[in-house]
Amino acid sequence: MTLHVPLAPRRELPAAFSAALIELLGERFSTAAAVREHHGRDESLYDPMPPDAVAFASSQDEIVAILRQCHEHRVPVIPYGSGSSLEGHLLAVHGGLSLDVSQMDQVLEFRPEDMSITVQPGITRKALNEYLRASGLFFPIDPGADASIGGMCATRASGTNAVRYGTMRENVLGLTAVLADGRVLKAGSLAKKSSAGYDLARLMVGSEGTLGVISEITLKLHPQPEAISAAVCSFASVQGAVQTVIETIQMGIPVARAELVDALAISALNRYFKLELNEAPTLFLEFHGNEASVAEQAQSVQELADGNGGSGFQWATQQEERNKLWSARHNALFAFLQLKPGCRSSSTDVCVPLSRLAECVLGAQDDLASSSLIAPVFGHVGDGNFHVCLLLDPNDAAEVAESERLNRLIVERALAAGGTCTGEHGIGLHKIDYLLEEHGEVAIDVMRAIKQALDPHNLMNPGKIFRSVA
Ligand SMILES: Cc1cc2nc3c(=O)[nH]c(=O)nc-3n(C[C@H](O)[C@H](O)[C@H](O)COP(=O)(O)OP(=O)(O)OC[C@H]3O[C@@H](n4cnc5c(N)ncnc54)[C@H](O)[C@@H]3O)c2cc1C
Numbered sequence: 001m002t003l004h005v006p007l008a009p010r011r012e013l014p015a016a017f018s019a020a021l022i023e024l025l026g027e028r029f030s031t032a033a034a035v036r037e038h039h040g041r042d043e044s045l046y047d048p049m050p051p052d053a054v055a056f057a058s059s060q061d062e063i064v065a066i067l068r069q070c071h072e073h074r075v076p077v078i079p080y081g082s083g084s085s086l087e088g089h090l091l092a093v094h095g096g097l098s099l100d101v102s103q104m105d106q107v108l109e110f111r112p113e114d115m116s117i118t119v120q121p122g123i124t125r126k127a128l129n130e131y132l133r134a135s136g137l138f139f140p141i142d143p144g145a146d147a148s149i150g151g152m153c154a155t156r157a158s159g160t161n162a163v164r165y166g167t168m169r170e171n172v173l174g175l176t177a178v179l180a181d182g183r184v185l186k187a188g189s190l191a192k193k194s195s196a197g198y199d200l201a202r203l204m205v206g207s208e209g210t211l212g213v214i215s216e217i218t219l220k221l222h223p224q225p226e227a228i229s230a231a232v233c234s235f236a237s238v239q240g241a242v243q244t245v246i247e248t249i250q251m252g253i254p255v256a257r258a259e260l261v262d263a264l265a266i267s268a269l270n271r272y273f274k275l276e277l278n279e280a281p282t283l284f285l286e287f288h289g290n291e292a293s294v295a296e297q298a299q300s301v302q303e304l305a306d307g308n309g310g311s312g313f314q315w316a317t318q319q320e321e322r323n324k325l326w327s328a329r330h331n332a333l334f335a336f337l338q339l340k341p342g343c344r345s346s347s348t349d350v351c352v353p354l355s356r357l358a359e360c361v362l363g364a365q366d367d368l369a370s371s372s373l374i375a376p377v378f379g380h381v382g383d384g385n386f387h388v389c390l391l392l393d394p395n396d397a398a399e400v401a402e403s404e405r406l407n408r409l410i411v412e413r414a415l416a417a418g419g420t421c422t423g424e425h426g427i428g429l430h431k432i433d434y435l436l437e438e439h440g441e442v443a444i445d446v447m448r449a450i451k452q453a454l455d456p457h458n459l460m461n462p463g464k465i466f467r468s469v470a
Contacts, residue, residue, distance in 0.1 A: 003400065005093060008462070008468060010052075010094060011095070013052045013053060018053065021069060031053045039054045039083070039098035043084055046429065051096055054097070057100070060216065067182045068181070070097060077459055079214070084146075085425070089429070089464060094468070101121045107131055110131075115137060115223075120216060121215060123149050124146045138224050140165035141161065144159065149219070159424070162385075163383055164382075173191070174217075175205075175217045179454055179455075192220075208428065210460050211454050227293075228287065229286070230284070230316045232285070237281065241260055241310075241381070247304045251300065259329055260283060260378060260379050262282075264339075264374070264375075268332070268338065269328045269332060273328040273335060344391075344392065344393075346403045346407070348388040349423055350421060351386075356418065360413055371402060385424060429464060432466060448466060
């Protein structure tokens with residue numbers, strides 16, 4: 001056992017329910033142990049907690065039919081995209097059905113003139129960009145894993161590009177979701193903006209499968225940049241790196257990516273990817289535009305870096321060089337795991353106002369200095385979001401407890417700075433206690449009232465975001 005999972009009452013699937021799903025789905029309804037185990041885990045430290053069965057939906061009509069059965073028989077249901085979430089989102093704490101939508105991976109309508117596209121939820125971000133490759137447009141949100149667009153909506157995901165292009169919140173124009181009783185909700189529109197009533201699309205984005213199953217999504221697209229350049233620059237201090245990013249943003253330089261990687265993380269990257277980067281706090285930067293503008297942006301940022309103790313500013317305009325740099329950053333986790341062979345990583349995810357970022361990163365590094373755990377730090381510094389990758393032996397209770405202690409210190413400091421316990425990974429099971437600390441009782445009461453209105457029998461991914469009321 002690695003992390004404690006709150007126990008909840010479970011009951012066997014009613015025979016009439018299983019019979020109805022077999023009739024509807026045939027072999028796409030499975031109770032095989034391996035299939036259930038695969039669907040009852042994610043990338044968190046929790047031991048798997050399998051659902052009682054898994055249903056693979058191939059259309060929105062099937063989702064409606066499945067949810068009607070779940071509603072009639074009061075069976076909990078957990079939507080499943082690609083299983084890359086990090087906070088225990090997919091564990092079947094109440095048992096029930098995992099509803100896998102990964103086979104619903106089609107583009108439904110592409111509107112290049114409107115720069116928008118409507119997709120099914122199971123398409124992954126990489127498959128979507130492959131589809132768009134020849135169109136001159138792209139979808140910029142890039143969590144480290146090849147997540148599904150439905151899962152990314154449900155966790156309100158972002159990634160390295162968010163400083164310029166925003167998160168899922170800014171890039172979903174509209175969506176369709178099937179509610180717990182099988183009703184189909186259409187929210188948002190194809191228009192770029194709307195003042196029409198409550199913003200239900202935004203409510204579903206970040207709802208972690210607790211309000212409905214997202215079955216169609218309309219996304220904003222962006223022009224592929226004509227030219228891209230990348231740069232790395234090391235700094236004498238974390239403050240110098242962060243101050244450079246603050247000044248870059250204040251000057252209106254439209255930096256596309258600004259990632260901070262601490263000295264320990266750089267040494268791991270050097271060893272694993274055979275790089276020769278200076279082992280000091282470092283910024284990885286990327287600029288999008290035309291040839292002249294990316295050169296101008298990089299030049300301006302270099303001047304700002306020089307004024308903040310930056311050194312060794314290196315540019316990479318060729319695709320091969322750029323890919324080498326960014327591939328090291330994107331695959332950093334593999335390099336970090338080599339720092340402690342056999343370990344797993346538990347990642348913090350706080351996000352704070354930029355003006356407080358340096359103090360929060362340094363505070364975390366102070367906490368780590370007196371800890372037995374090894375923990376490289378990296379983050380989407382342009383957004384104020386950083387991750388401490390706590391490396392631990394999941395079977396060592398003392399190490400797990402130490403990582404939870406450090407996580408709490410880091411979250412408390414972020415909340416005191418006006419930030420949030422999670423910039424992009426979501427609440428799932430792991431951050432339930434922090435949600436109340438962050439938002440206070442009134443906000444939690446309002447969230448619970450919304451949940452109660454849409455899912456009165458607590459069937460949709462129960463026990464996530466807040467604990468189920470017994
Ligand atoms: C190496 C690595 C790096 C990562 N880097 C980032 C990062 O930089 N930024 C970031 O934001 N995240 C990151 N993540 C986390 C993860 O990729 C995201 O949380 C992602 O959005 C999850 O998508 P998924 O398809 O895997 O969803 P799943 O894990 O399958 O599901 C996640 C949640 O969404 C719900 N859900 C899934 N599909 C639907 C649907 N159609 N309707 C309703 N609810 C649904 C599930 O019930 C669950 O609660 C990383 C993960 C890994 C392993």
